[in-house]
Amino acid sequence: MKKRKAKSTSEDQYDTFSITMELEKPLLYNEGDNLDKKKQIKKEADSKKLKKGIMTLLVVIVLFVAGFFIWLSNGYKLESNSLSYLESDSDVKVTIKDKNIYFTPNSINAVKGFIFYPGERVDVSSYAKLGKKIASYGYEVVLVDMPFDYSSFGKDKATEIIKNNDNIENWVIGGDSLGGSVACKYALNNKNVDGVILISSYPTDNISDLGIEVLSISGSKDDVIDYNKLINSKDKLPTDTNYVEIEGANHSQFGSYGLYSGDGEALISEDEQIDMSAKKIVNFLYNIQ
Structure with a gap:
């Protein structure tokens, strides 16, 4: 009796590449999300550093100007x-x-x-x-x-x-x-x-x-x-x-x-x-x- 080749049904057909991609999707998304979060954190950290630097500079300038005017004001007066x-x-x-x-x-x-x-x-x-x-x-x-x-x-x-x-x-x-x-x-x-x-x-x-x-x-x-x-x-x-x-x-x-x-x-x-x-x-x- 001649053997017949079994036919695959739609339930038995699998695209292994697609399955793998589907399985890895969450991992890829998580990696992208993490990268975005890291960029956001770095951006916020850089912004804080910049603000801190500007505030420090402003304080130095204010102190310098105040000191300069105090120095000017404590000068020489008529005896x-x-x-x-x-x-x-x-x-x-x-x-x-x-x-x-x-x-x-x-x-x-x-x-x-x-x-x-x-x-x-x-x-x-x-x-x-x-x-x-x-x-x-x-x-x-x-x-x-x-x-x-x-x-x-x-x-x-x-x-x-x-x-x-x-x-x-x-x-x-x-x-x-x-x-x-x-x-x-x-x-x-x-x-x-x-x-x-x-x-x-x-x-x-x-x-x-x-x-x-x-x-x-x-x-x-x-x-x-x-x-x-x-x-x-x-x-x-x-x-x-x-x-x-x-x-x-x-x-x-x-x-x-x-x-x-x-x-x-x-x-x-x-x-x-x-x-x-x-x-x-x-x-x-x-x-x-």
Whole structure:
């Protein structure tokens, strides 16, 4: 009897490859899910690190800025024995407008004015003795109050002063140390001043072609100023700049605030130094046209 080959039915037919794939599907899906989860976890971890880094940076910046302004605010103030220079007398009227200190001569209607920017971390009232001495010769003097006693933060304050005092025909701007450098920046960008006075200072910008008069005063015992920069800055000033070195004068005694950090010991008194400086400034103002 001839054997017959058995026929496969649909129930007996199996695709082994399909079965294997079906069996492995959950494993493949789980592996993909795990990979996505790992990526998500890493992404969240990276995001947390980034946020933490940004927060740390912000804290450092805030602390630095706060420290900087605290440092600025704890600078040099007018000594108590010089407070009388902020009071009016028979020669000079002293007034305060918008925190700026005005010294107005009583004996004459001033037509020339001197706008003064203070040194770094020095309260502008510390220059009251110098300002009052100059005003007594017949000139309007304005000591400009600066935010945090830092002239760079108020470099354009002279504009409002000039605008509000149209009785003054000729203005000269200047300052001590950083204040002098900032005054030069103002003169470079404004055509409303006729001269610049630098005290223990030098320009960081070239003002040699402005066509204005410049007076530079320094002290032989000044240990704060960078003498190399002072000498090299001559190329940035007019060739006819009037240079004056006061023998025995230091950096600090152009004001009345004590000894500036790192300064040398003066060989002359504060009164002598301010008196000589005032006379040089008065002569300069006299010749301003």
